[in-house]
Amino acid sequence: MALNLQSTTTLHNGVNMPWFGLGVFxxxxxxxxxxxxxxxxxxxxxxxxxxxIYRNEEGVGKAIKDSGIPREELFITSKLWxxxxxxxxxxxxxxASLDRLGxxxxxxxxxxxxxxxxxxxxxxxxxxEELYNDGKIRAIGxxxxxxxxxxxxxxxxxxxPMVNQVEYHPHLQQKSLYDYCKKxxxxxxxxxxxxxxxxxxxxxxxxxxxxxxxxxxxIILRWDLQQEVITIPKSVKQQRIHxxxxxxxxxxxxxxxxxxxxxNKDDRVGADPDEMNNR
Numbered sequence: 001m002a003l004n005l006q007s008t009t010t011l012h013n014g015v016n017m018p019w020f021g022l023g024v025f026x027x028x029x030x031x032x033x034x035x036x037x038x039x040x041x042x043x044x045x046x047x048x049x050x051x052x053i054y055r056n057e058e059g060v061g062k063a064i065k066d067s068g069i070p071r072e073e074l075f076i077t078s079k080l081w082x083x084x085x086x087x088x089x090x091x092x093x094x095x096a097s098l099d100r101l102g103x104x105x106x107x108x109x110x111x112x113x114x115x116x117x118x119x120x121x122x123x124x125x126x127x128x129e130e131l132y133n134d135g136k137i138r139a140i141g142x143x144x145x146x147x148x149x150x151x152x153x154x155x156x157x158x159x160x161p162m163v164n165q166v167e168y169h170p171h172l173q174q175k176s177l178y179d180y181c182k183k184x185x186x187x188x189x190x191x192x193x194x195x196x197x198x199x200x201x202x203x204x205x206x207x208x209x210x211x212x213x214x215x216x217x218x219i220i221l222r223w224d225l226q227q228e229v230i231t232i233p234k235s236v237k238q239q240r241i242h243x244x245x246x247x248x249x250x251x252x253x254x255x256x257x258x259x260x261x262x263x264n265k266d267d268r269v270g271a272d273p274d275e276m277n278n279r
Contacts, residue, residue: 004248007248012186017187018047018075018230021075022233023232032059035063037064046074050076061101075108078110079109079143080110087127094128105136106138111142129157129159140161141163144166144167150164163188166189168190169193169195170205170223172265175264190232191232204259222247222250223260227257
């Protein structure tokens, strides 16, 4: 598919979401996150993904404001943290995120983890549906939900999540979840697409990269896009932010896609969603 940095996919509610964005997990609030977002926006990124637990929403918001880019041209995501789940708590947490970001609305709000042991994600979802129906969020979704979490959510949900953001990279391809989301028209989004850097020296990826005159990171990010998975690589280096986005001038062949598909190990760097607790 012919894409560029501003290309979007249409979520099932008709909202357009960029295929490519900047993630700011573990980016320090203040100058570090401000510069990361500033450099990304200057380079043409339109999508920024943060979360309450990242504790950098204020810096993200300041960079957005100082960019001078009209708000409607940007796509801003944040997430509801585990300890803030619950019906009333979700409204409070949403408003707190908005206040820190200095925004009037979010483009996408996600339940960060299902946290099965506290079992509050269904009441949290009810609150998110109300925020969505009131026009305070353009799209709502979940993060780190497996199929059975989604099944349980959908038993009572009036609105199917528009997005499921999960750990997704060549070593963790979650094929059954990928197929489930396709079937239910839930857009899959990859966090940690580079497996926190672990994949950058993989021999298979390095060989493919050499053939295309690209980096291993660029190969992985292109692989995401060709599978119609939104990707949000994180970096705090200006050149890396630019390089990560340089994935729109080549295509992986079917044979190369198969080589990468064969790399799956079901190996996580993050927590298993069934074991993530309220921390």
